[in-house]
Amino acid sequence: xxxxxxxxxxxxxxxxxxxxxxxxxxxxxxxxxxxxxxxxxxxxxxxxxxxxxxxxxxxxxxxxxxxxxxxxxxxxxxxxxxxxxxxxxxxxxxxxxxxxxx
Numbered sequence: 001x002x003x004x005x006x007x008x009x010x011x012x013x014x015x016x017x018x019x020x021x022x023x024x025x026x027x028x029x030x031x032x033x034x035x036x037x038x039x040x041x042x043x044x045x046x047x048x049x050x051x052x053x054x055x056x057x058x059x060x061x062x063x064x065x066x067x068x069x070x071x072x073x074x075x076x077x078x079x080x081x082x083x084x085x086x087x088x089x090x091x092x093x094x095x096x097x098x099x100x101x102x
Contacts, residue, residue: 001060002070002098009070011101018066018095023059025051026088048078048087055089068095 002009027050063071074093081088 001063001068003056003060003074003093004070004072005074007073009072009098012070012098013101014070014072014096014098016097018063018068018097021059021062021066021068021071021093021095023055023057023062023091024089025054025058026086027051027054028084028086048089051087051089052076052091055091059091059093063093063095066095068097070096070098072096 002012008014027047059071059074071093074091077090077092079088080086
């Protein structure tokens with residue numbers, strides 16, 4: 001599946017718009033607190049990446065359910081709910097069918 005933040009895909013033509021799709025993931029931060037700033041930042045980075053991957057997987061699943069083969073115009077919203085140490089990522093785009101112009 002082709003994913004892009006742009007509204008078109010070079011070398012492809014959109015032939016059908018299937019609808020807006022979203023993937024959302026929220027997860028409590030799995031951060032290891034230590035005296036090492038480097039280890040803390042590595043742990044925080046892994047936690048954010050895990051949430052992002054899950055959100056994108058849900059986005060693709062929702063597009064596949066609409067029989068789409070691409071998602072254009074992807075927007076990513078990232079929030080940290082500080083009081084509960086939760087990372088939340090919402091990914092939204094337009095599910096489409098594209099064909100190669102070649």
